[in-house]
Amino acid sequence: MRKPKLAYSKTMRKPGLQSGPPTEHDFEIYASYQVNAAGLYIGTLKVVRKTDGRLLFPFAGAPVIGPFPTRQEARTAAATFGSRIVAGDIDNPEA
Numbered sequence: 001m002r003k004p005k006l007a008y009s010k011t012m013r014k015p016g017l018q019s020g021p022p023t024e025h026d027f028e029i030y031a032s033y034q035v036n037a038a039g040l041y042i043g044t045l046k047v048v049r050k051t052d053g054r055l056l057f058p059f060a061g062a063p064v065i066g067p068f069p070t071r072q073e074a075r076t077a078a079a080t081f082g083s084r085i086v087a088g089d090i091d092n093p094e095a
Contacts, residue, residue, distance in 0.1 A: 022093060026051050027086045031078035033071045040067035043078030047085045057085050 030046040043065030047057040065081055068074040 022049070022051065022090050024086060024090070027056075027089070029079060029082035029086065031075055031082055033066075033068075033074035033078065036067060038067070040069065041071045041074035042066040043068070043074040043081070045078040045082050047082050049089065056089060057082065 026049060028046075028048045028050055030048075032044045033041045034044055036042050045057055045065060046055070048055055065078050066074050068077060
């Protein structure tokens with residue numbers, strides 16, 4: 001069974017509403033996991049900046065999150081990595 005593909009509607013974006021520096025609420029973090037061939041869990045992550053709809057993670061050459069022995073560890077590691085990406089983008093926003 002295939003996972004549904006996440007789609008982002010361009011109508012959900014509200015350009016021009018950003019009146020100050022970005023905050024954690026301006027980002028969406030989708031953290032999950034997948035099972036690899038060895039039966040271990042790999043964290044999956046998608047980080048989107050909501051103000052402009054830009055996908056910050058994954059990108060070409062993005063690191064693999066894991067493997068981990070449990071699904072909870074994989075999901076937690078992915079969420080933690082996503083929080084670090086958000087914090088980095090808040091500190092040094094890219095255009």
